[in-house]
Amino acid sequence: MSAAFRERLSRYGLLGPAVLFVGGVALMPVLYTLWLGFRRQLPIFGISRFAGLENYRFLLADARFWNALAHTAYFVLLSVSLELTLGLAIALLLNQSFPGRGLARALVFVPWAVPSVVAARFWEWIYNSDYGVLNYVLGTRVNWLGDPRWALHAAILADVWKTTPFVVLLLLAGLQVIPEDLYRAARIDGAGSWQLFRHITLPLLLPVILLALLFRTMDAARVFDLIFVLTGGGPANQTETLVVYAYKLLYRTLQFGYGSAVAVATFLFVLTLSLAYLRLLGRAWQTHGE
């Protein structure tokens, strides 16, 4: 065995198992879902045939799909903008030095580590219309999760609670690499704290802000656990998001073909949003990055 051959063999040995595994359990299923999207597959009726674009044509006319898309878009827009605003404020606060900062940081990150199913259980209990602490504190008697006007907003608040820490964490990491000298120099030139924020912090933090935006948007567009446990998509499908709808098609009614088409549409939605952000991100790096 030549040395060169042995070298090649060992390289394949290092990389091969992981590539095969990812290909087998991550890539292949995705390709199979694409394929299922072109099929009519209803095991309960024994139907399994190629259907071309039938599912996608049906999808375009499916009011429930558009409904789910609108809820998802609303959820993404509101939760991500709240998370970013709140996250930025908290990150700026935690970037100051004060006694007990380490502890405050540790505690702020706790919600991130809570499983989302459990987070949903926490909030379900807070929102409970009869015994919930929210109604008690506000002195109201609102059925937060049962009222179509409130239910999606209730889910958004729970999501903000659970994921703002992640935004804080990224932004804090970004804030810590801004050189202190810049602030000192600007202060000598007589800049006020708003000017410091506006002309130093914000532009230098912009790439990290966009990155946080990208991650959060990708995740929020795929929201499932929280809504599934909180409302199950109700009342009257008023909180049903794309993934919740796809889940119901796949596992409640076993429509593997059409369910897969909705899953693919969800992916396309996430992809479109991500590409838009990546473009912005690329531009931000060019202008402000090193």
Added chain:
Amino acid sequence: MGLMLSFALGPFVWELITALKPEGQLAQLPPLFPARPTAEHFIAVLGAPGFLRVALNSLVVASFTVLLAFVLGVPAAYALAKLNLRGRQVILGTLLCLSMFPAIANVAPLYLLFIRLGVRDSVLAVIVAHSVFALPFALWTLTNFFQEIPDDLYRAGRIDGCSHLGILRHVVLPLAAPGLVSVGLLVFIFSWNEFLYAFTLTATERSRTLPAAIALFAGLHEIPWGEIAAASVLATLPSVLLMLLFQRRIISGLTAGAVKG
């Protein structure tokens, strides 16, 4: 500051208070705090045979998902970081794309596959499913960590005639140990908290994990709020404790995957 901390901790603390309330007081507000806290709900949850089984499943799934991510991920990340392979960019790009797919886009094929192989409702099925997201994440982040190890050390090892496995063991692993800890902790927490795969691929307590069990928690007649609260608090403890104890490592893992990527 106080506002921020009470928003962050409030829901958790409220759930804990609920879990400590005697059954009769659950439906009463005020009082906010129980006059005499009780452990009855915790005892009921821990005493139920299903709960410990499900907690054990969660532990097994999360541990083996970490193990699998390391066994497959460490050598591959080393190859991606240090050997100028030709397909490197393609592989890294594919990993990034895969992380954009919603889990719902590959859960149906896995579900059908596991049924055909007769392993649905087994811990193994959940471990494999969790590796679908754990391995690409581990590969991506470990590659970033390994790239920080100076090339000189790698070259010195090669000149001394070390094999790749030798370099990996004696140079890369000791230097990247903190990074490995970060990735291990994150994969453990992701797997411990994961719901969609665990929920669809399991059917009984043989393989169900804590999030799936907590989502399904229902009483025979009325909703057992006290027990749900106790089980929720218990299910949260491992990942929250890891977060509090190893905060530094967890944050560096998350930012290594993100900020440099």
